[in-house]
Structures are given as structure tokens and as C-alpha cells.
Amino acid sequence: MATSGQALCSSLRGPLVADRERARSCALDWMLVTPQELAAALARILSELVAERGAELIVTEQDTAVERPKNREHGDWASNAAMKFAKRLGVNPRELAQQIAERAERIDGVARAEVAGPGFINVTLDAASAGETARRVVEAGESYGRGDALRGQKINLEFVSANPTGPLHLGHTRWAALGDSTARVLRAAGAEVTSEYYINDAGSQMNKFGRSVLAAALGEDAPEDAYPGAYIQTLGERVREQIPELAELAASDRDAALAQAQELAYQLQLAEIKDSLERFNVHFDVFFSERTLHTPGEQGEPSPIAAAVDRLREQGHVFEADDAIWVRTTDFGDDKDRVFTRGNGVYTYFAADAAYYLSKKDRGFGEKIYLLGADHHGYIGRLTAIAGAAGDDTETDITVLIGQLVNLNGARLSKRAGNIVELDDLLEWLGSDALRYWLARYPADSPLSLDGEKLRSRSNDNPVFYVQYAHARTCAVDRNAAQAGVDRSSFAPELLTHETETELLGKLQQYPGVVAGAAELREPHRIARFLEELAAAYHRWYDNCRVLPLAGEEIGDLHRTRLWLNDAAGQVLRNGLDLLGVSAPERL
RNA sequence: GCCUCCGUAGCUCAGUGGAUAGAGCAACGGCCUUCUAAUCCGUCGGUCGCAGGUUCGAAUCCUGCCGGGGGCACCA
Structure with a gap:
């Protein structure tokens, strides 16, 4: 968590705790409806209905998992549970959906539950219930999104x-x-x-490596099957410096000289590899x-x-x-x-x-x-x-x-063709953040090409900047808010009603599920794709909803509450980038 | 020949059986005296390689075919 620690917005540190206490004392304790909690509630309802019909079916939260509908008109969260269970219960899916929806509407925090299409249950939350997410995220901080789906697995x-x-x-x-x-x-x-x-430090490749470096150290012609590359010469020089008596030894006992040169070259090379990985933030x-x-x-x-x-x-x-x-x-x-x-x-x-x-x-x-x-x-x-x-x-x-x-730029990488690019070169050329983000952005089984020009560009061609910019923006808002006197002394989640606020809150609520899914599927690219969506939602919100009052406007609960939302968005962006080993700068 | 991955918009690619298939880029057109315009908004853009099958429903699962990547060592 080193990355996110250092990236914490500075003004988030001191005053926050006191603000939290004040906010807690003056805000109502709203029923929070996260997608997970909603799924659990729907599972309870469906279980009741199953029992009332005398059927013997077990309903899990998996069965009633909700997802964010693509279409805004379909509510905040949708479940297809009725369609999945209708057949097994021998009932009409829309009818079952209707019964679930009627009870779901009585859940604290749910504004509406409607049946649509072949049997979807579309749930809309109270603004306050959704808005409560902002405070939960800020209070959870770095741990928001972490879960125990894989607990106990070694x-x-x-x-x-x-x-x-x-x-x-x-x-x-x-x-x-x-x-x-x-x-x-x-x-x-x-x-x-x-x-x-x-580390494949045994076998004939190592011997070949040793012979190559020894020849370089002694200034001899490279052996027939030697490793190519200038780095062999460099290693040879370092070996010669560190073992001054090498030439003498080689003359009397070639094998002993080879063994010493090989071992030293190996240690030097391994140290280089470890350094490169460190620079790449890979542990x-x-x-x-x-x-x-x-x-x-x-x-x-x-x-x-x-x-x-x-x-x-x-x-x-x-x-x-x-x-x-x-x-x-x-x-x-x-x-x-x-x-x-x-x-x-x-x-x-x-x-x-x-x-x-x-x-x-x-x-x-x-x-x-x-x-x-x-x-x-x-x-x-x-x-x-x-x-x-x-x-x-x-x-x-x-x-x-x-x-x-x-x-790389469309050209297949080939040792024989000699167009190898070293990690160190790539790091110097593109930087660790852009490189890591780009490489983590695609599923492993998807072909990937590295376009150097694109990765160097500071534009939308390069999604890492888009995401980092969103984070930097949250920090800029935070700084400006502090200056303008907008604090976190109140929190009124029911005021977060703008369309872009609902969307942004929805994204924040999705994050824990995205992390769990990425872990279960071993697909970290899902984190990157999510961050791009979150960044987009944040940018749209920023464009529509001001945290700072306009000139002459008084600071109100809406400004303060939005500051919480701004912090929450920054926190999740930071947490997600950290999972990718990418930094979250406070300024770009 | 066998195994495996891929085929989705002009390009690069998302899409864990759900609703009208998405994003960025490219092209065209808008928004800065208001918290960072590296942002945002709009328009254009599709036989999801092809053909069957499975089912309430398929880009997604199954089979076959077509096209492309990679692999089939007493190498490391």
C-alpha cells in the first residue's frame, strides 16, 4: 500500500477526524443499500416466497446478485432472479418478479422496485441511501474495496x-x-x-552465459554459441575489475576461472534484474x-x-x-x-x-x-x-x-531478429506508470501491442493519464475547498440527487464487487477498466456539480456533502491504482 | 495432423447467459470572465468471422467450418 499512502491528499489528514465526528452527530443514520446488501435482502425475500410455496430450493446471494443496468431508465440496480427461479417454481416470471418487487419496495433505503421486460426487477434507491456510500468510502479509506472472498486461501x-x-x-x-x-x-x-x-541458475544456459562473460572479461573473441548483446561486454568488464587475478587464473586453471566469472556475472545480473523490477514497482x-x-x-x-x-x-x-x-x-x-x-x-x-x-x-x-x-x-x-x-x-x-x-509498434518481438527492448529502456522511455497501466489493461489472453508514441502522449490516447487526471482533480478540489472554507462538518446524503451524482455513487458502490470479481477470475484488467469508468463518472460530475460556491454564494450543506463525495471518488481512484501498481499523483 | 488463444465500429479493444452490444482513437460539430479544457457535450459509425444447436433469452455455452497468433524436445 506504499503507493496510496504517499498519495493521500495532504489536507485529508488532520481535520478529517474531527469533521467526521461532527458529521456523524448531525446526520441521520440512513439505511445503506450497497449492491451486496440489496442482493442479500432480495435473497431473503425470495427465500420467503419459496418457503410459502412449499418448495425446497435454497436461495443464495449469488442467485439474487444485482447489476447496474446499462439503461438509466431501468433504475439503480437490476436483478434477473425471478427469471432464473420462475421455471423451478413453476410460475410466471413476471408474476414472481412482481411479488419480489412488492416486498423489496418495503426495504429501508429502497425508493422503488419495478418489474420490467420479461421479469427484471429494477430497484431505485433513496438518494440518501445511495449518498451514504460517500461517507462509508471515506471512513473505510484504503481498506474500501478490500474483502474476504478469498480468505483462507494460501x-x-x-x-x-x-x-x-x-x-x-x-x-x-x-x-x-x-x-x-x-x-x-x-x-x-x-x-x-x-x-x-x-531463477533458472542451473544447466547449460548458465554455462554458456559464463563462457560468454569470461571471454569478454579476458578480451577474447566470443565463443561460437555466445550470448549476443553489449551487456555481456559490460558484465565482462565488471568481472575483470572485481577479479583482478582472473587472467592469471585462466591461464593456469581455465575451469576455476570460468566458475568464478560465471558466479560473479550471475550475481551481478540477478541484482540488475531485481533493480529493474523494483523500478517497475514489481515485488x-x-x-x-x-x-x-x-x-x-x-x-x-x-x-x-x-x-x-x-x-x-x-x-x-x-x-x-x-x-x-x-x-x-x-x-x-x-x-x-x-x-x-x-x-x-x-x-x-x-x-x-x-x-x-x-x-x-x-x-x-x-x-x-x-x-x-x-x-x-x-x-x-x-x-x-x-x-x-x-x-x-x-x-x-x-x-x-x-x-x-x-x-511493439506492431513488430513481433524476436530474439533472432534482434529487436529486443529491455525493460530498463522501456521504463526510461515511457515511465513505469504508463507502462504498467497499459500492460494491465488487457486480459492476459488478449493480444497486446505496445505503441510507444501513444504511451508517451499525454492525451486520451493514453488512459493512464485520464485516470490519474481524475485523481489529481479530486485533490485540486480538496485543496480549493480548504481554501474556500468548505469543510466536512455536515453530511446530507439526501441532497446528492443530480444525475451525475447518482452515477458516481453507483460506481463507488460497484468497486468492492469489481475487486472481488477481478480476484476470483484472476483478471486485474477489470480494475483498470473500472477505473476508466469511474474517472469518466467523476469528470462528468465535476462538470455538472460544483463543490465550491460561486462568488457571492453561501456555503451550504450541499457543498460540504459534495466534498465528501469528492473525497470518496479520490479514495477509490487511489485504491484502484494501487492495485495496479500505478501512482496516484496529487497534481499532474 | 493434434492442442490452445484470438476474430466485436475505419483503427485499438472492453463486454462473469439478460433489456436498444460499449469505450477510446480517427472524422465532423459544440462548451472556458465560474473548483485544472489532459475535462465535458453532440453527430457519424455494427450481418458481434460463417453455419447449425442448447433455452424464456446467446457476442457470451456446445458442434462444425473459415481466417490469424502460439505450441507440440532425453533444449533451457
């Missing part, structure tokens, strides 16, 4: 996991942005989340080294990989054929069995994956989420199979999310 979320043999590039940025935002959203819904980066709880999976215990215990193979063998999933050791992943839906140990006795990458999975399981995680690019699509089957072989539920204990790759 989730491991792995993403990025780029090889530490080079800088992060565009190909990794989408998962960095999406993964970090997903972690924040899951936490906001009450889940206990560990975000994790798997990992755990950096998990693949190497530790290959390392035997100090008392000579088998390595985690060996132990994992043994465990799966005991479960009867391992067999030998063609000089290799296999795991029968086809028992769990994979399209072919996989090799654990090659003919030459070396573990495959997949064996490490299996050991890593078991590590996550042993560390107590229920759901393990993998965020992978579409180029790893082939991994779904085998990862899922390992979960099954480990005795986990392949439906609930593992989730492999596959996302589409990113284009």
Missing part, C-alpha cells in the same frame, strides 16, 4: 522467472505487470499470496533458485530433485525405458510421458520443475498459479500432470494462466 503465484543470463526485456514485462497486479488483487480479496520468481516475496534443487543436503541427503523423483517413484508414477527415467504424466492427461533423467544420467529441466512443484506443495500452498507466455503453452499438460502425480487436485490446486505475447 496461493503461490509464480511469474516472470526469466533466466538470469541477461536483462529483462519486453517479453517479460507483461507478466511482471500482470503478475504483480494479480498478487495485489488477490490479497485485496483476502488471499494469502506469495509471489515467486524461479517478489521469494526468489527461488533452481540450483538449490540440484544440491544434496549437508549430511549427504539426496538433492530435492532426487528426492522428488523418489517420491513419485514410490507413488508408482516413474518407470525406466530406453536408458532414461520417465514419469507417466499421461496418467494425468498429458499427451505424452516425460523424461526425468536423460540417457546420459542428467536430470531434465522438467525434473527440476517437478521438484519445484513439490517444494511449493510442501511449503503449504493450496493453489499454485503459473503465469506463462503463450510460447509455453505446451507446459500446461505436464505441469498439471505433476500436480496430479503429487496427489493434488488438478482442478483446484494448480492454475496455469497462458497469456499472449506482446508486440
Whole structure:
């Protein structure tokens, strides 16, 4: 929550508490009707009707969930529960809707409940009931929108996991942005989340990396299969500086020199990656080294990989054929069995994956989420199979999310084509906020292209500015209000009757549901889309409803109440941007 | 060939079985002596790839086809 903390409008701090007390004492305690509460009330009503008919049906709040109708004439909230239940109760949907509506109209805070179309129940709230939301939001502050839909779930979320043999590039940025935002959203819904980066620091790629850097450090020609890129030269120079005796050592013991150069280069590169991620406001709880999976215990215990193979063998999933050791992943839906140990006795990458999975399981995680690019699509089957072989539920204990790759200005990113753009370059060019927002704005499975010119533009082409501007506006209003003497000493929610106020309040009420939905679906882009709608509603309200009195006008309850609404809008914009890892500046 | 994702306005894309399918951009036209015009308002713009099916109701679910991306290693 660091982002939103620092972004708090300054004048919101001191006087607010006193204002709150005053407002509380002079305002009536209105029945608040949030969509959640309305759904619960409708569920009670429908349950009564079901019972009166002697039917045995269980009605949950899910069944009577209300949604914001697209058409303003359809009220504030609409439910299709009558249509869903009519058949099961053997009644006409409109008739059932009518009975629900009659009782719903008696709920405190409901102004009207009408039946429309094939059986919709359209509910309109009292202005005061809706307006009460503004105060609730301000009082909840940073916690508004947080919920417990996922409470009790211990989730491991792995993403990025780029090889530490080079800088992060565009190909990794989408998962960095999406993964970090997903972690924040899951936490906001009450889940206990560990975000994790798997470091592929074992195997032939590391050796290749080591040889490349050593050659650079010694000023030799690059080896045949060396990593390309200027960063290898830079790493070589740093290695040479930090190991002055490297050339001497290489002459006498090439392998020892390689080992030292490789290890140092690895540490330097990993530190760079961590720095880049930090600048991108992406946080990992755990950096998990693949190497530790290959390392035997100090008392000579088998390595985690060996132990994992043994465990799966005991479960009867391992067999030998063609000089290799296999795991029968086809028992769990994979399209072919996989090799654990090659003919030459070396573990495959997949064996490490299996050991890593078991590590996550042993560390107590229920759901393990993998965020992978579409180029790893082939991994779904085998990862899922390992979960099954480990005795986990392949439906609930593992989730492999596959996302589409990113284009840059329409040009497909390709290592071979050499048009790699490093994350650091992108950050310098576009800034973290614009980049993160843009990457988090689309569903993972939707193709996405990064248009540099658009992201640099400070216009509506670039939705992050639209949202940030709305937030900055709430802060400007707040500052001006303080100057003009508009305070929060009264709160009269029944005065918030303008069309744009109803709309804005509706958006504020939707936010907790949006967070919960984004968490359950693992779709942080829903937060971004919501923020754009909220910002639009705020801008329209700002355009129509003044917080500050005009010249010669006296300050009244309406101005003060609107100040609460302004604060509430700013708070929700801040909370939402924080879930995306985007800052909420007080001025633009 | 098999698996998977995508196909929605001129462009980029939203849309968790609901009402007349939305937003931004582009194009055209409006609003600043009033809290930030990076805002707002209006107009134009659609066989939701095609064809069946499921049902009170389908852009959404199922099947088939067409078009595009990606994947199908004893690589890492």
C-alpha cells in the first residue's frame, strides 16, 4: 500500500477526524443499500416466497446478485432472479418478479422496485441511501474495496522467472505487470499470496552465459554459441575489475576461472534484474533458485530433485525405458510421458520443475498459479500432470494462466531478429506508470501491442493519464475547498440527487464487487477498466456539480456533502491504482 | 495432423447467459470572465468471422467450418 499512502491528499489528514465526528452527530443514520446488501435482502425475500410455496430450493446471494443496468431508465440496480427461479417454481416470471418487487419496495433505503421486460426487477434507491456510500468510502479509506472472498486461501503465484543470463526485456514485462497486479488483487480479496520468481541458475544456459562473460572479461573473441548483446561486454568488464587475478587464473586453471566469472556475472545480473523490477514497482516475496534443487543436503541427503523423483517413484508414477527415467504424466492427461533423467544420467529441466512443484506443495500452498507466455503453452499438460502425480487436485490446486505475447509498434518481438527492448529502456522511455497501466489493461489472453508514441502522449490516447487526471482533480478540489472554507462538518446524503451524482455513487458502490470479481477470475484488467469508468463518472460530475460556491454564494450543506463525495471518488481512484501498481499523483 | 488463444465500429479493444452490444482513437460539430479544457457535450459509425444447436433469452455455452497468433524436445 506504499503507493496510496504517499498519495493521500495532504489536507485529508488532520481535520478529517474531527469533521467526521461532527458529521456523524448531525446526520441521520440512513439505511445503506450497497449492491451486496440489496442482493442479500432480495435473497431473503425470495427465500420467503419459496418457503410459502412449499418448495425446497435454497436461495443464495449469488442467485439474487444485482447489476447496474446499462439503461438509466431501468433504475439503480437490476436483478434477473425471478427469471432464473420462475421455471423451478413453476410460475410466471413476471408474476414472481412482481411479488419480489412488492416486498423489496418495503426495504429501508429502497425508493422503488419495478418489474420490467420479461421479469427484471429494477430497484431505485433513496438518494440518501445511495449518498451514504460517500461517507462509508471515506471512513473505510484504503481498506474500501478490500474483502474476504478469498480468505483462507494460501496461493503461490509464480511469474516472470526469466533466466538470469541477461536483462529483462519486453517479453517479460507483461507478466511482471500482470503478475504483480494479480498478487495485489488477490490479497485485496483476502488471499494469502506469495509471489515467486524461479531463477533458472542451473544447466547449460548458465554455462554458456559464463563462457560468454569470461571471454569478454579476458578480451577474447566470443565463443561460437555466445550470448549476443553489449551487456555481456559490460558484465565482462565488471568481472575483470572485481577479479583482478582472473587472467592469471585462466591461464593456469581455465575451469576455476570460468566458475568464478560465471558466479560473479550471475550475481551481478540477478541484482540488475531485481533493480529493474523494483523500478517497475514489481515485488517478489521469494526468489527461488533452481540450483538449490540440484544440491544434496549437508549430511549427504539426496538433492530435492532426487528426492522428488523418489517420491513419485514410490507413488508408482516413474518407470525406466530406453536408458532414461520417465514419469507417466499421461496418467494425468498429458499427451505424452516425460523424461526425468536423460540417457546420459542428467536430470531434465522438467525434473527440476517437478521438484519445484513439490517444494511449493510442501511449503503449504493450496493453489499454485503459473503465469506463462503463450510460447509455453505446451507446459500446461505436464505441469498439471505433476500436480496430479503429487496427489493434488488438478482442478483446484494448480492454475496455469497462458497469456499472449506482446508486440511493439506492431513488430513481433524476436530474439533472432534482434529487436529486443529491455525493460530498463522501456521504463526510461515511457515511465513505469504508463507502462504498467497499459500492460494491465488487457486480459492476459488478449493480444497486446505496445505503441510507444501513444504511451508517451499525454492525451486520451493514453488512459493512464485520464485516470490519474481524475485523481489529481479530486485533490485540486480538496485543496480549493480548504481554501474556500468548505469543510466536512455536515453530511446530507439526501441532497446528492443530480444525475451525475447518482452515477458516481453507483460506481463507488460497484468497486468492492469489481475487486472481488477481478480476484476470483484472476483478471486485474477489470480494475483498470473500472477505473476508466469511474474517472469518466467523476469528470462528468465535476462538470455538472460544483463543490465550491460561486462568488457571492453561501456555503451550504450541499457543498460540504459534495466534498465528501469528492473525497470518496479520490479514495477509490487511489485504491484502484494501487492495485495496479500505478501512482496516484496529487497534481499532474 | 493434434492442442490452445484470438476474430466485436475505419483503427485499438472492453463486454462473469439478460433489456436498444460499449469505450477510446480517427472524422465532423459544440462548451472556458465560474473548483485544472489532459475535462465535458453532440453527430457519424455494427450481418458481434460463417453455419447449425442448447433455452424464456446467446457476442457470451456446445458442434462444425473459415481466417490469424502460439505450441507440440532425453533444449533451457
